[in-house]
Amino acid sequence: MNIPGPEPRADGGAGAVAAAGGLHTYQLQLHAEYGPVVRFQLPGADVAVSVADPVLLEATAHIDKRPERPFEFLAPLFETGNLQVMPAAEHAPWRRLLLSVLAGRPSHERHFARFTTLATELADRWAGQRDGEPVELQKDLTALSLRMICAYALGGQVADPDAVVAAFEDVLTEHLGQLYHGQERAGRAQDALARLRATVDRVVAAHRSGGRTDRSDLIGTLVEAGEDPARIRDTVMVMMLAAHHTTGVAVSWALHLLGRHPDVAERVADELDRVLGDRSAPGYADLRRLAYLEMVLKESMRLYPPGPYGARETTEALTLGGYEIPAGATIFYPIWAVHMNPAYWPRPDTFLPERFTPEAVAQRPKLAYIPFGFGPRSCEGAGLAMVEAELVLAVLLKRFRFRPAPGHEVVPVERFVLWAADDIRMTVSPRLPEEVPVRARP
Structure with a gap:
């Protein structure tokens, strides 16, 4: 049975993707x-197949x-081969080694105080x-997420972390500029x-x-495993790349949604007051008690997944829903389309x-919700990203109310992650103006 799809075009499909505004919206269509x-x-793909049903994705x-x-x-970005x-x-x-650090509580707990300090500074x-001057959520929150991952990956052993952040932004700007706009700033990026x-x-x-390191130290673990120094460096680089936009973007979209749903924002605030009392930031153990905050974050990543799609290449022929997929085909995982599938949502x-109560989750196929991908190429840092995002949301929502900036339109666009074309501008106001926020306890 032939797989349905649009008629072939002379331009190889590039025009259709561009007309849709990017691959993520094209897949929705x-x-x-x-x-x-x-x-x-x-x-670049002889055979491309997109699959939006979670049961077939299994x-x-x-x-x-x-x-x-x-x-x-x-x-x-890499000297030891493209790690992706x-x-x-x-x-x-390599994945097992990364998961032994990134997915573990010791690693999250070790860096939690530093993450809290960075979030509190913002x-x-x-x-x-x-008063009334809006903040640019994605600009500020992606900078925060990059500072967090630098602190995580490099620890306190960098004399000038702001210079590291600036250099990485130079590198990333060049590569994404070439990808989306054909810009060339090779000299500056190569120096950075x-x-x-x-x-x-x-x-x-x-x-x-x-000496010997512990399970919470990424670089130390890679050194102990005998990884080549260049491979370790490339691993740190890919971590910075993956974490730079994704966590900040996820928090930005969550605040965008809460600003448009003040009833949900009030319920989050009530939970924060109940769990934290007069503290302005959670401890690590508090996160598991912030159940509704986690549900809000997950629902926002359903509606606005930071990474809107993934891709794999078949190594052998397989059958999906009665369709034969040949070996060597590129299978696209249209995360946004999966998350918007009305059969499951x-x-x-x-x-x-x-939607993310335990009872509701149990009623859906496992792969109906895949913001971090799935299978052996899913995001190794998913657990760390959730800790960071929940912490940042807790710190910000304990102190502030967020409202959409008047006259500002938020338009999702594809920029490596699911970005907003002109940022997400919101006004912030103190929740409790008569009180001075109490600093997080050590």
Whole structure:
């Protein structure tokens, strides 16, 4: 049976993607018109198939190969090969090593106080905004998430963390500029990349001369495992890349939704007051008690997944919903379309955190919600990202109310992550203006 989809175009599909405003919205359109399995054209892929049904996705969950062409733009960041497309045999042990650190409570707990300090510094700065002057959520929160991941990956061993942040932003701006706009700033970016590599090399060297590390230290764990210093450096770089936008963007979209649903925001505030009392920030153990806050974050990532799609390459032929998918095909995971599938998400456009009560979750297929992907190429830092995002939301929502900036339109666009075209501008006001926020307890 032939897979349904649009007629072939002479431009290889590039025009259709551009006309839709990006691949994520194009996939939404394709699935609305052709159903859960769609064949479509994409430059660089001879056969591209998009699958938006969570039950059918189960048959692809074992695939541990990424197509190389879509990830080529990342290759200049690495010296030991593109870590995003490394072969399965090499990827599996590397992934296990990363998960042993990134997914563990010791790692999260060790860095929690520093994360809290960084989030509180941003809240203090926002508290000084002139009345009515909006903040730019994505600009400030992505900068915060980059500072967090620098603190996590490099620890306190960097003399000038702000310089590291600035250098990484130079590198990222060049690569994303080339990807989306054809911009060229190679000289500046290459200098910044050289500075970043030298910085990470110094941290790696310090670990190599030290003693045994614990399970919460990423670089120390990679050193102990005998990883090559260049591979360790590349691992830190890819972590910074993955975490730079995603956590900040997720928090931004959550605040955007809460600003438009003040009843939900009040329920979050009530939970924070009940759990934290007069404290302005949670402790690590408090996060598990902030159940409604977690539901809000998950629902916001359903509506606005930071990474709107993933991709795998079939290593053998398989059958999906009666359709034959050949070996070597690129299978796209249209995360946004999966999250908007009305068969599993009634009224999919509506913001309903209650979708994530334990009872509601149990009624859906496992892969109906995949903000971090799934299978052997899912995000190793998913647990860390949730800790960071919940902490930042708790700090901000304990102190502030957020309202949409008058006259500002928020338009989602594809920029490596699901971005907003002109940022998300909101006004912030103190929740309890008569009280001075109490600093987080150590």
